[in-house]
Amino acid sequence: MNKYRRILLKLSGESLMGDKHYGIDEERLREYAGQIGEVVKSGVEVGIVVGGGNIFRGLKGVGQGFDRVKGDQMGMLATVINSLALNSALATAGIRSSVLTAIRMEPVGEYYNKWLAISRMQEGYAVIIAGGTGNPFFTTDTAACLRAIEIEADIILKGTRVDGVYTADPEKDPTATKFDEITFDEVYARKLQVMDLTAITLCRDNNLPLMVFDMDKAGNLAKAVNGKPVGTIVHN
Numbered sequence: 001m002n003k004y005r006r007i008l009l010k011l012s013g014e015s016l017m018g019d020k021h022y023g024i025d026e027e028r029l030r031e032y033a034g035q036i037g038e039v040v041k042s043g044v045e046v047g048i049v050v051g052g053g054n055i056f057r058g059l060k061g062v063g064q065g066f067d068r069v070k071g072d073q074m075g076m077l078a079t080v081i082n083s084l085a086l087n088s089a090l091a092t093a094g095i096r097s098s099v100l101t102a103i104r105m106e107p108v109g110e111y112y113n114k115w116l117a118i119s120r121m122q123e124g125y126a127v128i129i130a131g132g133t134g135n136p137f138f139t140t141d142t143a144a145c146l147r148a149i150e151i152e153a154d155i156i157l158k159g160t161r162v163d164g165v166y167t168a169d170p171e172k173d174p175t176a177t178k179f180d181e182i183t184f185d186e187v188y189a190r191k192l193q194v195m196d197l198t199a200i201t202l203c204r205d206n207n208l209p210l211m212v213f214d215m216d217k218a219g220n221l222a223k224a225v226n227g228k229p230v231g232t233i234v235h236n
Helices: 027-039 058-063 068-092 116-122 140-150 184-190 197-205 220-225
Strands: 006-011 043-048 097-101 126-130 154-161 181-183 212-214 231-236
Touching: 006 027, 006 140, 027 043, 027 068, 027 220, 043 068, 043 116, 043 140, 068 097, 068 126, 068 197, 097 116, 116 126, 116 140, 140 154, 140 197, 154 220, 181 184, 184 197, 184 231, 212 220
Parallel strands: 006 043, 006 154, 043 126, 097 126, 154 212, 181 231
Antiparallel strands: 212 231
């Protein structure tokens, strides 16, 4: 039995790069589609939010002279590109999926609303929610938390390159130790870079648990959905 009935999977744009320095690694995309398909077939309702940092990051654009609002809008469009790529990969794997966008852009995707998203998930579709929140100054982590709350997900599963939350960045500090679980308040107090503070606050105030796990290891998504200890749980 799966522990969770409905999940929101958050994937970073950088995770789609694989070993590349820019863009999308087709093999990584196929691997992710396979893991998502396995979970959908098991009966779990799946919503997905993908970042756009592999193509364009708004804050980086500001440093290069872009207006912040325009930069963030470019970042939103980058998430749509990634969402369409994942949509295509899922179709190739035989999994039905829909792209819903926070900004109107039919026929690229349907305009997002909570009830459409839930209806599609109940029909067995993986629902990819693109375009962030549709507003500048908000990250895709915040968008993921917002959408998870809206669609009444049981948990956010944040797929990353590391296997959980550590006392420091394990890629930079070999002495960093992993938490099996940690509270949102401890994340605040320790200033851990799990998600931005707006996202963490949304999860805490709405009692929405978060699991951080290594999505690059095949089978980990299914294990996470089954409640197995493959990452770190962040909770109240």
